[in-house]
Amino acid sequence: MIYTITLNPSIDYVMEVADFKEGSVNRADRTMYYPGGKGINVSRVLKRLGADTMALGFTAGFTGNFIKERLIEEQVAVKLIEVEGTSRINVKLKAGEETEINGSGPIVDEREASRLISQLDVLQPTDFVVIAGSLPGTVPSTIYQAIIEKCKRHHANVVIDTGGSLLKELLAYRPFLIKPNHHELGDLFGVSIRTKEEVVDYARRIHEQGVQNIIVSMAGEGAILYSEAGVYLAKAPKGDVKNSVGAGDSLVAGFLAGYEKYANIQEALRYGIASGSATAFSNDLCQKQEVDRLLNQVEIEKI
Incomplete structure (x- = not known):
């Protein structure tokens, strides 16, 4: 099984505008809505390629319900923990150049973070855990370290797809x-x-x-x-x-x-x-x- 962890999933709202004019009313030629977030993307592709996968993370509110419903429609197994607030919406405007506006997500407390980590008690040595994306400011700052330590205790394989100082810190875990x-x-x-x-x-x-x-x-x-x-x-x-x-x-x-x-x-x-x-x-x-x-x-x- 390949587990993915997305701490701050989103709805990716894609709008295509042929002739965008700043400061004016613009009408989109096409709009699309997808469940988003790096780990979510990995699980969606894994399922399409025929691999066993399960998406873990946090969702909230009506936007979180949309994310879960769409993943279930695509037959992606989910164990997304529901928290207070609203999952974010990321707007991706395609108008010649591509512009992104990313929303903020719900606040996750220590108790909810512990619930996520406890989900990893089922890990086997043949499993992979994909930790993807930057660390949102709405979750405990040491959650990635705690997740990896749990993976290591179960001898599961860790995949890290993030960057900056966080990636540098996590290299010590030998993913x-x-x-x-x-x-x-x-x-x-x-x-x-x-x-x-x-x-x-x-x-x-x-x-x-x-x-x-x-x-x-x-x-x-x-x-x-x-x-x-x-x-x-x-x-x-x-x-x-x-x-x-x-x-x-x-x-x-x-x-x-x-x-x-x-x-x-x-x-x-x-x-x-x-x-x-x-x-x-x-x-x-x-x-x-x-x-x-x-x-x-x-x-x-x-x-």
């Missing part, structure tokens, strides 16, 4: 996988990373700290995986990019689904890159048919 982009990797060391050789060098330093797998995305240059099995460069398929939301989450989901299916790091990377690309070429998160179509277009070489 199974992290997925920084090259800017975030540089931030861990206070440097600017511009070349593939620099990515490999700094990923090696992270690997030497005990992180098992490091995927570093480099936008149009593809991604580099540094692992015990080797170092690989993956080049993404070419296509019409329609969507910048969820591509990285889809990469994580595809990698984990591929790893469970093939037990092979290289094939897991291929599945991850195909999933991330399929989402980038779609209006919503990827579908399995499109991922499968792109698999043979992913070029991977050992470096």
Whole structure:
């Protein structure tokens, strides 16, 4: 089972406006509503790829009900804890350039945080737990550490998809996988990373700290995986990019689904890159048919 934890889920409200005029009344050409949040995205993609997944986290109010209902419609298993307040709405305005306005979420107290952590008592050594997103100011500040410590006690595999000082603190727990982009990797060391050789060098330093797998995305240059099995460069398929939301989450989901299916790091990377690309070429998160179509277009070489 692959569990995902999203501390501050959202409704992603996407509005497409062909001719946006600031300060005027604008009418959207198309509107879409999705359950959002990085961990939620990972679970949605995992389910579409046929992997067993369960979404954990906190929801609140009528917006929280929408998030749960949509996930259930997509047959994603959920154990989302209901708290006081209202789950946030994130507005994504597509009008030439893409503009995002992210709302704030409900306040989660120590008791509710403990309830979430206690849900992890069922973990098995074959399970994965994906901790995704920045730490909201509405939850206890040490909740990620407490979650990882519970995972470690049950010998479950931890995946961390966050950035900044928080990621730096969590490296000491030696997670199974992290997925920084090259800017975030540089931030861990206070440097600017511009070349593939620099990515490999700094990923090696992270690997030497005990992180098992490091995927570093480099936008149009593809991604580099540094692992015990080797170092690989993956080049993404070419296509019409329609969507910048969820591509990285889809990469994580595809990698984990591929790893469970093939037990092979290289094939897991291929599945991850195909999933991330399929989402980038779609209006919503990827579908399995499109991922499968792109698999043979992913070029991977050992470096």
